[in-house]
Every structure is written in structure tokens, then in C-alpha cells.
Amino acid sequence: xxxxxxxxxxxxxxxxxxxxxxxxxxxxxxxxxxxxxxxxxxxxxxxxxxxxxxxxxxxxxxxxxxxxxxxxxxxxxxxxxxxxxxxxxxxxxxxxxxxxxxxxxxxxxxxxxxxxxxxxxxxxxxxxxxxxxxxxxxxxxxxxxxxxxxxxxxxxxxxxxxxxxxxxxxxxxxxxxxxxxxxxxxxxxxxxxxxxxxxxxxxxxxxxxxxxxxxxxxxxxxxxxxxxxxxxxxxxxxxxxxxxxxxxxxxxxxxxxxxxxxxxxxxxxxxxxxxxxxxxxxxxxxxxxxxxxxxxxxxxxxxxxxxxxxxxxxxxxxxxxxxxxxxxxxxxxxxxxxxxxx
Numbered sequence: 394x395x396x397x398x399x400x401x402x403x404x405x406x407x408x409x410x411x412x413x414x415x416x417x418x419x420x421x422x423x424x425x426x427x428x429x430x431x432x433x434x435x436x437x438x439x440x441x442x443x444x445x446x447x448x449x450x451x452x453x454x455x456x457x458x459x460x461x462x463x464x465x466x467x468x469x470x471x472x473x474x475x476x477x478x479x480x481x482x483x484x485x486x487x488x489x490x491x492x493x494x495x496x497x498x499x500x501x502x503x504x505x506x507x508x509x510x511x512x513x514x515x516x517x518x519x520x521x522x523x524x525x526x527x528x529x530x531x532x533x534x535x536x537x538x539x540x541x542x543x544x545x546x547x548x549x550x551x552x553x554x555x556x557x558x559x560x561x562x563x564x565x566x567x568x569x570x571x572x573x574x575x576x577x578x579x580x581x582x583x584x585x586x587x588x589x590x591x592x593x594x595x596x597x598x599x600x601x602x603x604x605x606x607x608x609x610x611x612x613x614x615x616x617x618x619x620x621x622x623x624x625x626x627x628x629x630x631x632x633x634x635x636x637x638x639x640x641x642x643x644x645x646x647x648x649x650x651x652x653x654x655x656x657x658x659x660x661x662x663x664x665x666x667x668x669x670x671x672x673x674x675x676x677x678x679x680x681x682x683x684x685x686x687x688x689x690x691x692x693x694x695x696x697x698x699x700x701x702x703x704x705x706x707x708x709x710x711x712x713x714x715x716x717x718x719x720x721x722x723x724x725x726x727x728x729x730x731x732x733x734x735x
Contacts, residue, residue, distance in 0.1 A: 473715065476715070479705050480497055481494055481495065482705040483496075483703075483705045483706075484705045485703065485705075486702055497705050497706045497709035498709050498712075501706070501713070507693065507710070510689050510693045511690070517667055517689070518664070518667065519602070520602035520606035521660065521664065524606040524607045524663055525614070525656065525659055527607055527611060528615045528617075532618035532619045532622060535615065536619060546616070549611055549615050550616060551612060552611060553609075553613045557670070557671075557674040557677075558676075558677050560604070561674045561675070561676065561678035562677045562678075564604050565679075568590040569589065569591065591683065593683065594683055594687075595686070597679050597686045597687050598686055600678075604674075605667075605671055610663060618655065618656075618659075622648060622652060624652075625651045625652070629647050629651065630643060630647060633646065633647050657728045661724065665721055668690065668714060668717050668718055672692055691714065693710050694710045694714065695707075
């Protein structure tokens with residue numbers, strides 16, 4: 394239709410004006426339903442994208458930890474399960490094995506050497522508080538800025554460089570009847586204190602406790618506690634000094650509470666070292682003697698498995714040692730959780 398037609402015939406203009414008009418607004422329900430549908434599609438798209446991203450990250454994480462999982466299975470899980478399986482046999486390390494049930498455990502409970510090994514191990518545990526307090530005190534003293542403290546730190550750390558076998562051999566020579574220690578005591582007129590430290594059970598076990606539990610861990614303990622103390626806020630020491638607190642009061646009320654977690658970890662580490670890593674030292678230091686004076690669970694496992702060729706019986710001893718170490722590990726986890734909750 395042309396504009397000229399509208400001008401000539403007004404009826405056409407009326408028809409044009411009567412044509413239906415589109416509404417300016419949509420139905421509110423339809424609009425809400427449209428928004429809801431589009432929102433669902435958008436949410437599903439976002440969730441699908443996030444799920445795919447999470448799956449890719451999870452897959453990459455599993456790939457990265459796969460070598461560690463394989464190592465744990467091969468070198469930890471499999472040996473532990475195999476040990477418990479062997480503990481129910483009379484296997485000698487070679488040849489066929491015969492299932493004998495719990496006979497090894499029953500024999501172990503009646504074995505006098507097993508009870509002696511438990512007693513000696515528990516007596517050595519009594520040295521752990523001393524093995525914790527000595528490096529803790531030395532660390533606090535070195536932290537105060539003692540002159541030449543870096544030299545002292547190097548000397549104290551020396552035992553940690555040497556292996557347990559070497560330390561055992563060295564102290565086996567030092568503590569002999571004609572060794573350097575007795576010679577020095579005799580030189581200064583302290584003959585009453587000079588004797589063969591390794592010939593009696595009590596003195597031999599005492600020597601193991603002092604050397605292995607205290608002296609060997611001294612270097613690592615000092616470095617470890619010094620590192621922990623470096624994280625203490627200096628303002629706490631300044632506040633204690635303003636309040637007139639002395640060195641001893643500051644140590645117990647500021648230093649010790651501030652590194653409580655580090656102290657607990659060191660205690661747990663000392664337990665594990667004593668139960669599971671003392672054999673090389675005892676083997677070269679006393680050979681479990683005199684008699685059974687320094688005979689521990691670890692040494693009993695070696696003696697039964699590699700000297701007596703009773704692998705099944707040695708596995709039963711190892712099972713008991715595993716239980717002790719598991720209890721220590723559970724205690725450590727509980728301590729860590731309690732610290733997190735605090």
C-alpha cells in the first residue's frame with residue numbers, strides 16, 4: 394500500500410490503525426519460566442565443566458602419587474602382611490613352610506629371653522625424658538647468644554653424622570676396663586668410679602641408655618629445637634623481660650609452651666628410634682650382653698631369624714614390635730589432632 398492510497402482513501406488509513414499491536418510486556422509467569430529454564434541449563438553447564446575439571450585434577454593427582462603408592466605397597470604393606478603370615482609357620486628361611494597356627498606366639502610368651510627383652514626395652518624408655526630435656530636445655534642456652542655457639546653447634550651435631558655401627562664400636566673401646574674413660578678417671582684420682590662398664594648387666598644397660606638414647610640424639614635434638622625456637626615471637630620474650638621473669642621462668646612459661654608440638658614430635662621420634670633402630674648400635678656395642686643384659690626386641694628378632702634360622706618365630710617377635718610401633722604412631726596422631734583442636 395502506497396502513501397498516496399492512504400491520502401486518497403481514508404478507509405485504508407483506518408484499516409492500518411486497526412491492525413493488532415504486539416504487547417510491550419510478556420506474561421510474568423512465562424518470563425519466570427524462561428529464566429528458570431535458562432538458569433538450569435547454565436547451572437548444568439557450569440557443574441559439568443567443574444566436574445570435568447575436578448576429574449582431570451583428580452586423575453593427575455593419582456598419577457603423581459602412583460609411584461609412592463607402589464613403593465608403599467612393595468616395601469611396607471607387602472612385608473608387613475608377609476611377616477604376619479610367616480609368624481604362623483615354622484619356616485626356616487629356605488625350603489617348605491608348614492602352617493602351625495599360633496604356636497610361635499605361645500612359645501614366645503613362655504620364652505624367658507622374650508620377657509627379658511621387653512623388660513630391657515622398657516627400662517631404656519626411662520631414658521627418653523633425659524634424652525629430650527638435655528638437647529632442649531642446650532638449645533635454650535645456645536639461643537641466648539653464647540659466644541662461639543656456632544662452634545658448639547657443630548661439635549654437638551657430630552654424633553648425628555656418624556653411623557650407629559661406628560658409634561657402637563667407638564664406645565665399646567672407650568668403656569672397656571682399660572679404655573680411655575677408666576684411664577682418665579685413674580689419672581685424676583677417681584679410681585672408685587673406674588670399672589668395666591660393659592661387664593655387668595646393669596652398667597651395660599645404663600651405658601646403652603646414656604649413649605644411644607641421650608648422646609646420639611643430642612646433635613639432632615639441638616638443631617631441631619633451635620629451629621623450633623626461631624619461630625617464637627620475640628615480643629613474648631620482651632614481655633617476659635618487662636615483667637621481671639628470669640631465664641628459668643622464661644624457659645618454662647614461654648619457650649616450652651611455644652614449641653610444645655615440636656617437643657611431642659621429638660618424644661614420639663625417640664620412641665620409634667629406640668624400638669626400631671637400636672639394633673646396629675647394640676650389635677657393635679654389647680652384642681646383647683653381658684648375658685642378656687642389653688637384649689632387646691630387635692636383637693631378639695635378629696638372633697631368632699639369622700642365628701637360629703627360625704624365621705617364623707622371628708616373625709612373631711617382629712609382630713610384637715610392629716604392635717608397639719603402631720601404638721606409638723596412633724599416639725602421635727592423637728597428639729597432632731589435639732594440637733590442631735587447641
